[in-house]
Every structure is written in structure tokens, then in C-alpha cells.
Amino acid sequence: MAEILQLEAVTLAYDTPQGRQGVVENLSLGLERGHIGCLLGASGCGKTTVLRAIAGFEPLRAGRIVLDGTVLSTVEFELEPEHRGVGMMFQDYALFPHLTVEKNIGFGLRRLDKAERARRVNDLLHLVGLEGTGRRYPHELSGGQQQRVALARALAPQPDLLLLDEPFSNLDIDTRERLAFEVRDILKATQHTALLVTHNQAEAFAIADRIGVMQKGVIAQWDTPYGLHHAPASTFVADFIRREALMAQRAQAYLRGEEAG
């Protein structure tokens, strides 16, 4: 299957009073249609900046970004966010507080007529398991429910690519796990292509088909979860992955009584 998203030698930087600060250096990746990718790394490694560049909120210093054959960004040229065919889920849900759930989901469906829009909104509510909440306002819903509305809203205009910016960080652990698997199921069922950004390995491994471990603006390795585990490309990757696995191991050993404290 062809790659629908291509980042070629992308460089991103901020201008500060002290000069240009590089954030991402010469980053390249390709994501196939229908796959879920993930950029995994600690805070400050540049993963969110890459996401914002794909969405159109960060200018490129070098390289280009192509989505489904259309050039989104180069150094000289930037397509406006509203014309990119990209959807996004935010860490703070970013639901419009003055609109009902229905109106939120239907926000991007202006071009449809009323009946068609209502039908689509209802289907989406059913898809994310929130039938009957259409008339409520975001502040009346729980965090997990709000994030589902955000998913429905982002999928409504049928984007070519869905971006997820640490969407589960504001939720409690149980909801986080449950929602992560549900989101993967929904995305797979609707065959959407998605790119997730997170610092949480469990989420990355639960959702993604391809994971890019990032460190200081560079992708150390872009591979399947299996590949990262069993064929790490560098010590950094090995340590990064193994650390969590090691912690999980030690926790289990402690619970079994084999290790103290």
C-alpha cells in the first residue's frame, strides 16, 4: 500500500531573542494508508511540533510535507489548515463550550444540508457510543465522553489524516486504557489513517502500527512495536523501550513476592 503521509527531511525551529533554536532536525517518515502511526518520546523531543507542522500551525525551515499527493508545506509555501483535509484531537479536547454536542460534531459539516448533517451526526454519535447525548453541552460530560465527542467531531468531515495530540493525558488511568483501545478499534473499522503523539509507551504500543521513538528532534527508529522490542537500532532505543518493560517486570516480580520494595 502506498504511503499517504510523507515527511521529507523536515526541519523545524523557533526564533527566540537568543537566535534560532532548532526543534526538529531533518526528520523523515512515511505512513501508509489505514495505518496508525505514533511519535513517542519525552517532553521537549519535538513530537508535538511535528504534529503542528502537519496541521499547518508551524512553518517549515526545510523539507516538505505531502499528504495524499498534495503538498501541504514547504519552506516557501503553506496550505491553510482549513484546506488540508487533516483532523485533530487535542489534549484539552477543545470542544466549543457554547455549542451542544450535536453542534460540535456538525461544526465542520457546513456544506451539507440540514437533513444530511443530522444523519451524519447521529451515525457518528452511534460510532463513538454516545447516543442520546446530542443535546447536552460539553461541560455536562465526563472527560472520557468529551474526548469521544472530540473524536466524532474530528472524523465528521472525513479527513485524510487524523492527528492525536496526547489526547488521553487528561484522563484517569482506567479511562485512558479503555479509550485507547476503543479509539484504535474505531479507526481500524473506519480505515482512517492516524498519527498519535505521546510520551506514554503503553498507549503507543496499544494503538499504533508504527512507532517512531524520538529524541531531541530526531527519530531514532521508526518501526513496528515488535521491531522496536526485538531489533532496537540503538542503545537509546533499547534502553527507552526496555526501561518500561523492565519496570513492568520488576513490578510483577514484587507482586509475586520475589523482590522487596
Add this chain to the structure above:
Amino acid sequence: MASITKTFPDKAQAASPPPASKRRTSSLRPSAGWSWRLGATLIALCVAAPIGALIWMALGGSLEHWQHLGQHVLPSALRNTAALLLGVGVLVACLGTGSAWLVTAYDFPTRRVLLWALLLPLAVPTYIVAFAYLDILHPLGPVQGLIRDVLGYDSPRQFRLPDLRALPGAIFLLGFVLYPYVYLSTRVMFATQAASLLEAGRILGQTRRGVFLRVALPLARPAIAVGVSLALLETLNDIGASEFLGVQTLTVSVYTTWITRSDLAGAAQIALAMVAIVVMLILLERHGRRHQRYANTQRMRPVQPERLSGARAALVMALCWFPIVIGFVAPALYLLGETIKHFETTGGVSAQLLQSGYNTVSIALLATLITVAAALVVTWAVRSAHTAKTRFMKLCSRVATVGYALPGTVLAIGMLLPIIGLDNALAWLMRPFTDTPPGLLLMGSTAALVGAYVIRFLAISVGSLESGLDRIPRSLEQASRLLGESPAGTLRRVHLPLLRPALGAAALLIFVDTMKELPATLLLRPVNFETLATWLYAEAARGTYEEGAVAALAIVVVGLLPVILLARHQLKSGH
């Protein structure tokens, strides 16, 4: 799963790319939002123009001018203004801080009412308080009559109180009507910052009074600085009270120099002197606020007031109610009484009063609309600017709000030159089309006046909209854009609905301030165009107080609206 494929038929077939109409590639063009930035820059230029014009006009005066001013006009006017500012500054600082401390540290009957009642004098403009007291304290009036009866005198020739029409009288009246500026800022500071510090002071052995002098007062210094500078800016701005009370301040000098002697350069020079004072006041406020970063950032806890009873409670009550009685109750009751008397004797109001009222409301509505719209352009331009342009936009925003510090008279004088210039340009443009010269189009209409209101009060709406916009997270904008909405559409569908409270508050404040405005209105209004304030001013100048009281009462009632807003906000937030 069937419904899912129905929802996303494209995905189910690994579809072809969306139709070309969905995607437009954009070629190189100026970055998005340039029209907003252009608008904001133009607005900033409009606001800066009067000051530039002032400097230009002042430089145009001859040397004899300066000499004459320097010898005759400036020294006494400067002395009077300085004395007035000093006196009012001390008085409002004492009244405002004192009342704020008393209602914070002590609990006594009517304390809860006092929390918002102490703001009431804000509804009374300076010229109305002078207007009212000149009649209340008139030698032949009720108060002096009562005093004479008590002391056993028959006529004012045997006993009269010192004339209100002097500097001390002006200081007294202005102080009692402007202290709420200091009260407001100091009270907020005491209520939110003081608790733990005050308790620490008590534990360390200070008495309540010691705590006040050693802990609370230094802590409140930034708030006092802010309040006093606002009160002094209002004092500088005032023309009605100074003139009624016979104090030749700089403002009065500007007015008489332009109106009676048609000396624009001279007026501009005096106005520049006032600008210098404004700059000093602002610097003073900054200096007073320089330690504001020492403010307590811990959890806000209300101060536990000490319960008072008996004579002490009565004393504190009297001390707190005294400024309200002087600054609001007495004038308001007087105006109410005079209005009732007027309606009883004449049964209605004159056509002139009604016309003035109509003029006031219509011009206030127009000014409010334009000011709020202009503020929207400026704040949105700042919000949507990218990196390098942000600094320039922020500068434009700051320039646009400078008008608030300018006294109305200064602003009006500063606007005269550009307006007359524009008028001449328009006349020249229209020459090919008409035979008769159109005259002074702008000066002859209310356009100049509305322009002055916009420049003067833009800061209010910019401030309100800025804080409103700050409360809207950026992610909402980004979400809207990614859902296919343009920047303008995002403003319309997301920001404006969420900004409704901020827009409403700004509109109310500007409307009320425009209705109360006097100095700029006196100078820039077209001939025969009266607002309630100018009509009242004319009546007072003539000494005919009959109908003036009705106009004054109307202004005070409208002026109560923002006070009510403030009071409700205070009650809701507990301070």
C-alpha cells in the same frame, strides 16, 4: 459495522482523493490576516495623531507667545493644578485606604452593605458634585440656613461658612467623589493578599494598628499607587468642578485660551504641559507598583475581621459612611429633591432638555458601537499575528489605548488641527462637484466628537476584549481551522459568542462614560448641539439651577449602572 461503512463509504473502498474543489492550493500572497493588521495600525495612528498635532501646533507659536504664557498664564495655573493634585491625592489615599482597611479588618453593623456602597460616588461626575454642592452649601441655602438657626444668626452677613469657591473647596469635593478608585484597588488587595501576612504580623506581637501601619500599608502600596493615579488623571481631566469653583487649573486655562482668545498655539502649549503631568503620573504609578511581584501568590483566604460593638462600632460605622454621604447621598438626594420640585412646579421638562437627552443617547450609542468594533480589530490583529509581527501589533495595541490617559481637553485640542486639515482636504476634493463651498464638514457634524470619544475610551474595550480573548484557549481556534473554517469564520462562530460578556461589559462602560463626558464635548461639538452634560454646564454657568438638576439626576442614574456591575462582581467574588 454496516452503519460505519455507510457513514464512511469512501474509506470502505480505499477511495480516490477527494474532488479538486475541496482543495485549493494557494500561491504566494501576504500572510493571512493582513487586513486586520492594517486596520489595527490605522487605528493606532489615529490615536497617536492628536499628540503629534499638539507638538506641531505648540511649536508653531511664536516666542512672545511662550514668554507671555511663561510669565502670566502658566505659573499660576501650574501652581493651582499642582496644589489640587497634591491635595486630592492625599485625600483620596487616606479616604480610600482607610475605608478599605476598616471594612476588611473589622466587623460591625452594615459592613456588608458598605463593601459595595463605598463605590457609589463613582456614579457622580466631578462637575455634578460641584454643581450640587454650590447650591447645597449656598449662603442662602438649606445647610447654612440650618447652621445659622442653630447658632442664632439672622443673615449671611453675620455668619457664613468659608466660600466653597476656592482651592480647599475643590480639593474637598474632588477628594470625596474620587476616593472609590483607591478604595477599589486597595480593598481587592487587602481581601486577597493580606490574610496570612496580617496573621503573621499579629502573632509577632503587633497590635491591629501596628499591623496596619507596618504590614498592610506597605503591602497595599502598589494598589494605592494605581488608585491614586487614576483619581489624579480624573482630577486633571475635570473642567466643570474647577471652573464652577473658581480654580484656575491648566484645563481651565486651555479652555479659556482657545475659546476666548482663539489662540490655538497657546492652548496647545498648555495642553503639552498637561501631557507632561500625565507622563509623570504614569511614571509615579509604575514606581509605586515596582514591587508588585512581591505579592503573595498563596491560596486566597479572607481576612478574619475583628468583631466590634458599642461605641467603637458606631465610630467605625460613622467613619465609613461619612465619605458615602458626602460623595453620593447628599448630592443624589439634593438632585432628587430639586427634580421633584421642578416637576411639581412646571409639570414637565423643556424641549431643550429632551433634545439634549436625545443627542446624548444617540451619540453615545454611535461612539460605543465604533469603539467596540475598533477594539475588536486591534485585539484580533494581536491575537492572530505570527511571531515577528506580534511585537509590532502589541505596540499598536498599546498606542491605541493611550487615549485613556489623555485629559479630554488635551485630546480635543490635539484633534482640532487634524480635523480642520481633513475638512480642508475634503473641501478641496469636492470642489469639482459643487459650486458652493461645503464649509467645515467634519467640524460641523458630530464626527469629530465621536472620534474623540473613540480615541478616549478605546482602552476600555481593548482591555475588556483582551482579557476575554485570553480566556479562550488557542486549541479552540486550531480545532475550528482544522474543521474547515476560515479565520474570519472562526472569529464569527467561536470567538464572538464566547466574548459576549466581555463585549457587553465594555459597551456598558463606554456608553456611560460617553454620556458623562464634558471637557472634550465642550470643545468639539457642533454649534447648537447640546448633550446633557454641556447643557448642565451652561445652566450652571448662568446660575439657573432649575432644570439642570433633572439633567444631573439622569446622568447620575445612568452612572449607577457600572457601579451596580462592579458591586455585583464584588459580591460574587467575595471581595
